[in-house]
Amino acid sequence: MLSKEEVLRIFVDSGALLTGHFILTSGRHSDHYMQCAQVLKYPHYTEKLAMHLADKFRNDDIEIVIGPALGGIILSYELGRQLKVPAMFTEREDGKMVLRRGFKVFRNQRVLVVEDVITTGGSVREVMQLVETYGAKVVGIGVLVDRSNGNIQFGTKQHQVLSMEIKSWEVTECPICKEGKLPPIKPGSRKIFRLG
Numbered sequence: 001m002l003s004k005e006e007v008l009r010i011f012v013d014s015g016a017l018l019t020g021h022f023i024l025t026s027g028r029h030s031d032h033y034m035q036c037a038q039v040l041k042y043p044h045y046t047e048k049l050a051m052h053l054a055d056k057f058r059n060d061d062i063e064i065v066i067g068p069a070l071g072g073i074i075l076s077y078e079l080g081r082q083l084k085v086p087a088m089f090t091e092r093e094d095g096k097m098v099l100r101r102g103f104k105v106f107r108n109q110r111v112l113v114v115e116d117v118i119t120t121g122g123s124v125r126e127v128m129q130l131v132e133t134y135g136a137k138v139v140g141i142g143v144l145v146d147r148s149n150g151n152i153q154f155g156t157k158q159h160q161v162l163s164m165e166i167k168s169w170e171v172t173e174c175p176i177c178k179e180g181k182l183p184p185i186k187p188g189s190r191k192i193f194r195l196g
């Protein structure tokens with residue numbers, strides 16, 4: 001089992017968790033930025049992080065793992081590999097969460113729903129509802145990063161690899177702006193500072 005420090009180290013080393021001065025999509029400023037795709041691009045890190053979740057659900061007789069595209073696909077696959085069960089993903093069709101490509105869930109099947117990042121938990125809830133329309137049972141939720149810092153509860157067994165709240169401020173309140181040493185950047189631009 002990885003310690004919180006080891007998990008954080010993996011996120012920092014992979015470039016998924018950046019430290020600096022960022023302009024978020026909302027326009028607010030933050031001293032951290034999280035991009036899960038950066039850690040999931042490394043199979044050896046993904047294997048380690050997924051094992052953290054697989055161990056929690058090993059005794060739950062999971063029969064299928066399902067994650068919402070795109071974020072949940074890699075995690076679903078890796079959990080399925082470790083738990084030795086099929087892994088599938090849901091997609092949106094006209095805004096509605098659905099199973100396509102011949103993917104099916106059967107009545108009473110025991111399902112583990114996974115997602116890379118949850119902020120409000122909306123996509124996970126949609127997948128849960130979808131699974132229930134098939135008469136299957138969601139027996140667990142596995143999340144890589146819980147950005148609600150434990151505030152979102154799905155009403156079933158749930159585990160996350162990392163739970164954190166990324167602080168952000170209105171521009172006028174931003175302490176890094178006030179210090180005036182590090183100019184703010186938009187994540188995804190080339191001038192990323194990695195202080196880690």
Ligand SMILES: [Zn+2]
Binds near residue numbers: 029171
């Ligand atoms: Zn700022």
